[in-house]
Every structure is written in structure tokens, then in C-alpha cells.
Amino acid sequence: MLKKLQILSLALLSSLSLSVSADCKLSVRVFDFAPQFVQDEQGQWQGMAVELIEAVLQEANCSAQFNNISWKRALHLLEHGGLDIMLNMSITAQRQKYLHFIGPLRDETMILVTPRGLESEISNLSDIKKLTRRVGILRGAYYGTEFAQKMQQDTGFSEKFEEANSTDVNIGKLKKQRIAGFFNDKYNASYILQNKLDGTQYKIQPLILNQDFVYIGVSKKSVSAETRELLDRAFTRAQSKGTLKKILTKYGDSSP
Template sequence: MKFYFFLFIFNLIIIQPLFACDLTVRYEHFSPDQKSKKLQWYGMDVDLAKTLLDKTGCRYRFVDIPWGRAITLLKKGEIDMMLGVSKVSNRSQFSHFIGPYRQETIVLATLAAEAFFIEEIDELKKLDKPIAIQRGAFYGDEFETLLASDPYSDIHFVNIPSYDVKLYLLRNKRISGFFEEKSNVIFQAKHNPDFKDIVVNPFIIHSNPVYFAFSKSTVNDALIDKLRKSFYALKSEKMFETILKKYQ
């Protein structure tokens, strides 16, 4: 009997924590309307993340944090998970990646009344007003090269921490537009009054696959293995594909 008692205690103390899943997930809202009356988050990446975490049996809470700060917190282990993350080498040092789960297409969102066309990325620095970008976000090698070669990049591109500020600056004609995932702009324009009269510029800034990123400081290999198995099971069931179609 003592053997089984100690085996039970061992299971509680050692084994179960390996698979404990209680995660803090970073997400940035587009407007106050993006939380329902029950304070439940929704949106494309949120729906995809919920599906993965529910399948794995995880508990989770979403926190609204600007992108640049969230990357730092993920590295420190002060948040556990981020959504829609590009898999670049420096992030692999502190992140587990699961995916990819969708293709990200970054475009320029502008006011319909002030829409314009560009044919080359270099034209962005020739606009009358700056472009709003997110600190710490990856917009592709071509844009990184543009920033590095532009001595006036701080004037042509401004780091804005939140969508509320971006929308305010755009509507008051202080910026030419802001970078955003194409499907987000299209979906918000249909369902969010704050995005009324905001359109997608046809020029594609960057496109690449994106992943769920988990902090190596707080999410152990055993849990990553469970999450990865859930991911491939959901993928084979075409669950992610079904969710993505809702936002197209």
C-alpha cells in the first residue's frame, strides 16, 4: 500500500506539473468593441488559439499588450504565448514555435478618401505623411533593408503602440496609413464601425507563414509535445481551415 501511496504522490508532484497548462496569451484588440459583454475575446487568431488550447485541455487568459513589449515579456517568461508570430532566428532563442497555421499578408491600410497606389516598397518613404508601424514587428527583409538604408526612417515611419492611436492619427490625417494583416482589415471593415471607410492598398508589403509562439522560460518540452500533437490533429481534421474561411 505504501508503494501505491508514494506512486500517487509522485504523480501529483512530478508528473502532473509537466503537463499543467495554464497560459497567459498576448493579444492586441482593434477597438473596445472587440470584447463581448462577457469580456470574451474574439477574432481570427484568437479563435485559432482557443481551438488549439481547448484541444490540449489548457486554461488560458488573454491580455492586451502592444507587440514590442509582448516580445520582451515572452522572452522573460512573463507571458506564455503569442499569436501570428513570424519565425525569425532571434526569436527562436526564446520561443517554441508551433505551426505554421496561416499565411500572413501585410498591407497598408488607408482612408478610402485618400487612397493611393504604389508599385515599389521604396515609394513608402516618399509619401507626404508617415506610415505607422509596430515596434518589434517583422515586415520582411525588403522592408528591413529599406529602414536600414533610409537616414530619415524615424520621420517616414513612426512606431505606434496601439490601434486606438493608429485609427485616431489616420482619421485626423496625421499619417498616410498603417501596416496590418490584410484579412484583419477586411474583417474589421465589415464588422467594426471604427474601421468604416478604411481600405486595403493593393500593394503587398510582405507575406510569410506565421506561428503560435510559446515562451521557453515557462512552457516545457512535455507541454509543447502535447500542444504540437493537438495542432497536427486539428490540422488533419481541417479545423483551422474552417476557422480561416470565416474571416475571408
């Protein structure tokens, strides 16, 4: 009798998984920025972040519909049910109200990219106030608790920043000497210095703005609790198989 009950339970769980994944197509935010997201000539999306989410979705028998959306706009859509998934997200109290976090996906270290001829080294946040030009930041991005507090409490500090919708915009501003530098993840910044900026003219400053894990953010508004649970289990399987680590290693990301 016990064996029959166990078989029945397994059958019910299997049926639940199949019902959730039968038509499991989830919208995923992308943005044309290598090496995380790259759109080829045929319009197909590739890159490290794309491969990571595809590996998780494959384990869940789901597929992705990629939507090219700015960071700030994507946050709004996630909150209101117009988008299902966004990658490389830091956990904040505000985001936890409308997002379910899966991961951690990888380790992220936020740093500052500037010209090599900058007037002084930037080793801490207070040094930024010495700069004669502003620093570029992404609209809606999270740069850590210390940065957020200083932005609220120190007007002289908060006036030193200029928002943009993308890192490419900040790169363009830096080349034209409109900003003193911009914040970015260290992994992405290393790629930028090799492919989008002349590494002999620009560098990464000693300042470590924030270091923390980033996650897959799943909308609580548009994605059911059953599907979120399915994705949790899929991530665990992809991680235990070493699939995610292989992708990170392939792209030269040394995240644990």
C-alpha cells in the same frame, strides 16, 4: 513479451501526457482588436485568434489565461518568461532564440491602408519616400526582410515611419490626417475598411509589403519542453481534423 513492452510504452506515454496536462494553464496574449480578439460585456475573449488557440489547447487538455498586453510588451514578456503564448507571429532569427514556433497558423499578407485621395499610388517601398506624411507602423512588429534592410540602410526611408502601440492608434491618426497611412495584415485591413473606416474614403494600396505564414509563438523560458511537445502534437491533431480550417473559414480568412 513484445506485446507487454508495447503496452507498457503506451502507458508511460499516456502517463507523461497526463502529468503535463494535469495543471496545464497557459497565459496567452490578447489585445482588444476585432476580428482577431474581441472582449464581450462579460469580459470573455472571443474572435478568430482566440478560437484558434482554444482549439489547439483543447486538444492538449490545456486551458488559456488571456492577458491584454501590447505587442512590444508581450515580446519582452515572452523572452523573459512572463508570458507563455502569442499568436500570429512571424519567424525571425532573433525570436527563434527565445520562442518555439508551432504552425503555420495562417497566411499573412502585409499591405498599406491610405486615403483614396493620396497624391500617388504606392506600388513599392521606394514610393513611400514620395509621401508628405509618415506611415504608421506597430512597435515591435515584423514587416519582412526587405523592409528591415531598407530601414537600416536608408535614412530617408526610415524617417518616413512613426511607431504606435496598436492599430487603433494608427486608425485614429489616419482619421485626423496625422499620418499618410498604416501597414496591416490584408485580412484585418479588409475588416477595418468595413467596420472602423469609411471604405469609400480609404483603400488598400497595390504595395504588398510582405507575404508569409504566421505561427503560434511559445516561450522557451516559461513553457517546458514536454509541454511544447504536447502543444505540437495537439496542433497537428486539430489541423488534421479540419478544426482550424473551419475556424478560418467561419471568419472569412482564405488561408490555406
